[in-house]
Amino acid sequence: MAFIALAAFAGLRLGETSGVQVTDVNFLGHSLRVKRQVQRGPGGTVVISPPKYGSERTVFLAPALVEVLSRHVAKHREGTDPRRWLFEGKPGDPPHQNTVGYWWRKTCRDAGVTGFTLHDLRHYYASGLIAQGCDVVTVQRALGHASATVTLKTYSPLWPTAEDRTRKATAALMTETLGRAERSADSLRTKEA
Numbered sequence: 001m002a003f004i005a006l007a008a009f010a011g012l013r014l015g016e017t018s019g020v021q022v023t024d025v026n027f028l029g030h031s032l033r034v035k036r037q038v039q040r041g042p043g044g045t046v047v048i049s050p051p052k053y054g055s056e057r058t059v060f061l062a063p064a065l066v067e068v069l070s071r072h073v074a075k076h077r078e079g080t081d082p083r084r085w086l087f088e089g090k091p092g093d094p095p096h097q098n099t100v101g102y103w104w105r106k107t108c109r110d111a112g113v114t115g116f117t118l119h120d121l122r123h124y125y126a127s128g129l130i131a132q133g134c135d136v137v138t139v140q141r142a143l144g145h146a147s148a149t150v151t152l153k154t155y156s157p158l159w160p161t162a163e164d165r166t167r168k169a170t171a172a173l174m175t176e177t178l179g180r181a182e183r184s185a186d187s188l189r190t191k192e193a
Contacts, residue, residue: 002072003087003100004107006032007118009065011125011143014118015039016051018094020086022077030066032059034144038094046089046096055144126151130158 006017015037024033034057041047050056061069069086077084089095095103104118122143129139136159140151160168 002068003095003103004118004121005065005068006086007121008124010059010061011122011129012059013037013052013122013144014097014100016144018085018087018089018097018100019048019051021082022073022084022086023082025061025066025069025073025086027066027070030061030063032061033057034059038096040097044096044098046093048094051144053144053146055146057141057144059142126155127158130155 003017006012006020007014010032012020012034016034018038019036020032020034024035026032034051034055036048037051039047039049073086077086077088085094087095089099100118108114108116126139126143129142134142136148136151139145139155140148143151145151145154
């Protein structure tokens with residue numbers, strides 16, 4: 001569950017999620033430093049490299065996600081080695097793409113879910129940030145995109161248009177104005193009674 005939660009609520013790529021070490025998580029500061037990724041090497045080996053496109057970054061975590069990660073560490077990743085992996089494949093190694101792919105397919109199959117990839121969780125995270133009002137630069141930085149242009153090419157249809165913002169502002173203005181007028185009318189009726 002912690003692996004899926006990290007992908008869905010921190011927007012990490014599969015290789016980045018696999019490459020997290022316990023000390024990358026700042027449990028008290030509610031943040032995660034993305035420093036590396038796991039890639040498939042020759043002959044199915046595990047290769048550790050910097051994140052894609054130089055996208056080292058700090059991702060800010062919701063308190064509930066920090067709690068999920070904390071419980072995961074307490075249950076599965078106890079120890080004092082600062083370089084221990086948050087998720088483990090073979091003993092001492094981070095999980096391999098094939099292993100993670102197997103876990104994902106099995107989880108989806110067991111849940112009766114079809115048509116979703118692990119990468120879709122990254123899109124879920126991005127669309128959630130946009131729905132909550134985050135600007136393009138905030139989303140770009142959270143996802144580790146090389147530029148805001150990359151973020152806009154992928155997610156521009158999700159941001160509200162000027163028309164959407166105008167409608168929302170007008171609706172709020174009407175609610176405030178008409179609500180105030182209605183309260184005044186109620187006040188006058190009460191005085192007359």
